[in-house]
Amino acid sequence: MMLNRRTWLANSGAALLLGAGLGHSQAQTVPRPAAAAARTVVLGQSVPLTGAASEIGLAFAAGARLYATEFNENSAASGIQLKLVQLDDGYDATRAGANARALLDTHKADMLFGFVGTASSDAGAAVAAKQGSILFAPFAAADNLRAAAHPNVFHVRPSMADEAFKIVRQCETVGQTRIALIGDDDPMGRAGLAAVQQAMTDLKLAPLVASALVPASGDKLESALAAVQKQSPQAIVLVSLSSTTADVIRRLRKTGYAGSFTAFSIVGIDPLYAELGKDIGGIVISQVVPSPRPSAIPIVKEYLAAIENSDQAPSYEGLEGFIATKAAAEAVRRAGKAYTPATLQRSMAGMTDYDVGGFRINLRPGLRDPGRSIDLISITKEGRILR
Numbered sequence: 001m002m003l004n005r006r007t008w009l010a011n012s013g014a015a016l017l018l019g020a021g022l023g024h025s026q027a028q029t030v031p032r033p034a035a036a037a038a039r040t041v042v043l044g045q046s047v048p049l050t051g052a053a054s055e056i057g058l059a060f061a062a063g064a065r066l067y068a069t070e071f072n073e074n075s076a077a078s079g080i081q082l083k084l085v086q087l088d089d090g091y092d093a094t095r096a097g098a099n100a101r102a103l104l105d106t107h108k109a110d111m112l113f114g115f116v117g118t119a120s121s122d123a124g125a126a127v128a129a130k131q132g133s134i135l136f137a138p139f140a141a142a143d144n145l146r147a148a149a150h151p152n153v154f155h156v157r158p159s160m161a162d163e164a165f166k167i168v169r170q171c172e173t174v175g176q177t178r179i180a181l182i183g184d185d186d187p188m189g190r191a192g193l194a195a196v197q198q199a200m201t202d203l204k205l206a207p208l209v210a211s212a213l214v215p216a217s218g219d220k221l222e223s224a225l226a227a228v229q230k231q232s233p234q235a236i237v238l239v240s241l242s243s244t245t246a247d248v249i250r251r252l253r254k255t256g257y258a259g260s261f262t263a264f265s266i267v268g269i270d271p272l273y274a275e276l277g278k279d280i281g282g283i284v285i286s287q288v289v290p291s292p293r294p295s296a297i298p299i300v301k302e303y304l305a306a307i308e309n310s311d312q313a314p315s316y317e318g319l320e321g322f323i324a325t326k327a328a329a330e331a332v333r334r335a336g337k338a339y340t341p342a343t344l345q346r347s348m349a350g351m352t353d354y355d356v357g358g359f360r361i362n363l364r365p366g367l368r369d370p371g372r373s374i375d376l377i378s379i380t381k382e383g384r385i386l387r
Helices: 005-017 054-074 093-105 118-130 160-173 187-202 221-229 242-254 269-280 298-308 316-335 341-349
Strands: 025-027 039-047 080-088 111-113 179-184 210-214 235-239 260-263 284-287 375-379
Touching: 039 054, 039 093, 039 316, 054 080, 054 269, 054 298, 054 316, 080 093, 080 316, 093 111, 093 118, 111 118, 111 316, 118 187, 160 187, 160 235, 160 260, 160 284, 160 375, 179 187, 179 221, 179 242, 187 210, 187 235, 210 221, 221 242, 235 242, 242 260, 242 269, 269 284, 269 316, 269 375, 298 316, 316 341
Parallel strands: 039 080, 039 111, 179 210, 179 235, 235 260, 260 284
Antiparallel strands: 025 080, 284 375
């Protein structure tokens, strides 16, 4: 699959922002009139449509809208219709918390859905808990939201611990035991660091030879990279958005560093390709959903068929949004048209092995779920994805 993120995001962004005609606050409307007795289920999403993670947010939100449209067109007999209300938070946790309150109080959301980012997911979870609601399918939330203290948070994607274990085990497999980590100095970076440190312990490896969490702006990156490189790591794990990740890779390669780079899925393949171009060659990235290129996997075929009738283009984040919305709809279907918050939560808690279409998800996993599918893919300098 050849990557062209600028074209893809131009298309999906138009579908999200202009198709609804509501700027940074969109409601997914029903394309055809629903039956009079239908119950409308409101999914309230705070998502970065602008700001540092906007490319990921736009694609994830667009994939969610794509499934909601498909469901509403094909499920009239179920007596349930989906309505997505999507508010821009600019990848800012304070705005995400305010959006969460507005979604529940003003827009009467039946659940909070698809918050993007560790700090934003924390903010959404806190509001949901206070108001007796649900946070469903956060994107890249910290593993603390999977603890028993958060029974109202349900995850479609694997944990950071799952990704870290897969990344570190792969390093060990190829003989890379001197591992370092560089990340954004934010809740996501700190959560990723903790996950990698735990994976090193679980695999009985020596501790990280170096780690550095750097702010998104300022002049601390250069000295941090020098300190990391001084420890001669064979592999560097990156837990950061595309801008930091690209900056780190460019700077270290200019110094002659010849070790490997592996990034968590939050980086986004396509935003990173847009940043690095041909310099992306050789980078390994963790992925938590199947490849969105044509395959025999039913959920991928369903997603690509829906793409054909839209002005979107396929992406990993779009497929994840599509899957998350399908899982939410299935939870509502199981709870029944007359569901209450309590029965909906029980329905979700029971979805421990849901086949979304040749791809299984577990809404109540522990921090290490061996049944979860995580791929490590590499990218050529031409932007082609290799398993």
